Amino acid sequence: xxxxxxxxxSMFIQEGEDVSMNCTSSSIFNTxxxxxxDPGEGPVLLIALYKAGELTSNGRLTxxxxxxxxxxxxxxxxxxxxxxxxxxxAGQGAYSGAGSYQLTFGKGTKLSVIP
Amino acid sequence: DGGITQSPKYLFxxxxxxxxxSCEQNLNHDAMYWYxxxxxxGLRLIYYSQIVNDFQKxxxxxxxxxxxxxxxxxxxxxxxxxxxxxAFYLCASSIEGRDIGLAKNIQYFGAGTRLSVL
Numbered sequence: 005x006x007x008x009x010x011x012x013x014s015m016f017i018q019e020g021e022d023v024s025m026n027c028t029s030s031s032i033f034n035t036x037x038x039x040x041x042d043p044g045e046g047p048v049l050l051i052a053l054y055k056a057g058e059l060t061s062n063g064r065l066t067x068x069x070x071x072x073x074x075x076x077x078x079x080x081x082x083x084x085x086x087x088x089x090x091x092x093x094a095g096q097g098a099y100s101g102a103g104s105y106q107l108t109f110g111k112g113t114k115l116s117v118i119p
Numbered sequence: 120d121g122g123i124t125q126s127p128k129y130l131f132x133x134x135x136x137x138x139x140x141s142c143e144q145n146l147n148h149d150a151m152y153w154y155x156x157x158x159x160x161g162l163r164l165i166y167y168s169q170i171v172n173d174f175q176k177x178x179x180x181x182x183x184x185x186x187x188x189x190x191x192x193x194x195x196x197x198x199x200x201x202x203x204x205x206a207f208y209l210c211a212s213s214i215e216g217r218d219i220g221l222a223k224n225i226q227y228f229g230a231g232t233r234l235s236v237l
Contacts, residue, residue, distance in 0.1 A: 035224070
């Protein structure tokens with residue numbers, strides 16, 4: 005099946021620093037999604053990307069859909085303590101029949117922010 | 120408020136016992152999903168349903184069962200056959216149906232149920 009490699013697995017940064025994380029795939033995706041999960045809660049959608057090369061921002065967050073359609077990155081600028089959590093990427097391939105709208109998830113990047 | 124409600128938040132299972140996790144959505148979404156989350160493993164798909172009275176196995180369906188009798192509800196039963204049930208379980212829904220014109224599957228998640236074994 006499809007696999008997503010998300011890196012880094014974890015990172016510790018100082019408050020105010022910028023953060024970058026990325027996902028790469030062996031397969032082409034038509035949609036890339038980025039979610040954030042707070043401890044003990046469900047993931048919340050941050051950004052959705054639908055076109056190769058698309059660059060989308062949501063406040064201090066910026067994400068890009070790679071030109072090859074096999075990768076995506078998420079940047080967080082000027083990190084603050086509430087940015088702490090696990091960030092997941094997810095990709096969706098082309099429709100090809102029942103169940104093909106399933107998302108493939110990366111294993112997550114755990115972000116810790118030191119005040 | 121529109122959203123996905125999972126209950127209970129915490130659940131304990133005794134050896135040999137079946138337990139059922141509830142998931143209800145009022146988003147009028149056609150598709151619903153169950154995921155299992157273990158530390159460092161990401162999200163693994165257990166079962167999904169694209170429409171009422173129909174569901175499909177995901178990657179780790181063994182030891183689990185589901186039903187989809189109503190559009191709003193997709194309960195997950197963790198059976199005694201699941202030997203390592205301790206995990207965080209997440210339910211999600213999306214607008215996806217069987218309409219092949221839909222090209223976007225944004226899944227929205229509930230707050231999760233943490234299952235532990237006594």
